[in-house]
């Protein structure tokens with residue numbers, strides 16, 4: 001449990017080499033990633049404006065880990081509440097998990113957000129805490145307009161599965177209407193992505209702005 005906080009402290013530690021602080025940020029994302037590991041990292045490179053050359057703005061790593069931390073606090077509070085509620089239900093003899101499953105217990109291959117795992121560029125553009133707040137509100141029964149994940153209200157994007165159609169959110173590729181066959185299909189990125197390039201922030205320039213010469217992103 002303290003692991004996240006230990007690594008968060010390392011990201012903050014200005015005495016450590018930047019590479020180590022960046023790798024501590026990576027560990028934090030492996031421990032908590034609302035958009036999945038790769039998409040959460042991609043999101044943070046943009047929202048915290050992490051430059052390709054870390055030396056250009058060491059504080060960017062701190063901004064990134066703080067955005068993640070802020071969202072984790074909100075999630076943790078809700079997850080603890082859920083765990084307490086489950087314990088009470090079990091004591092009352094109700095062992096079956098109620099539907100819908102809380103958003104953090106969804107498996108990525110069955111979830112409507114599978115695309116975020118298969119294309120790190122397709123994720124909500126919401127700040128992570130906003131996303132968590134939104135998911136918690138939906139879990140508590142709120143009926144929010146637009147895509148459940150990102151609130152996008154534009155017409156849906158139809159994607160062929162070869163034998164049927166899937167309706168996706170135009171913003172984040174969340175599945176709003178699954179394929180009629182009932183299977184959750186793979187999401188195939190429009191342009192194949194290069195994870196190494198994303199990891200090294202090829203899509204960001206040295207001043208932390210999105211790189212205009214990089215089409216992917």
Ligand SMILES: [Zn+2]
Nearest residue numbers: 147150169172
């Ligand atoms: Zn969406």
Ligand SMILES: [Zn+2]
Nearest residue numbers: 161179181183
């Ligand atoms: Zn199908």
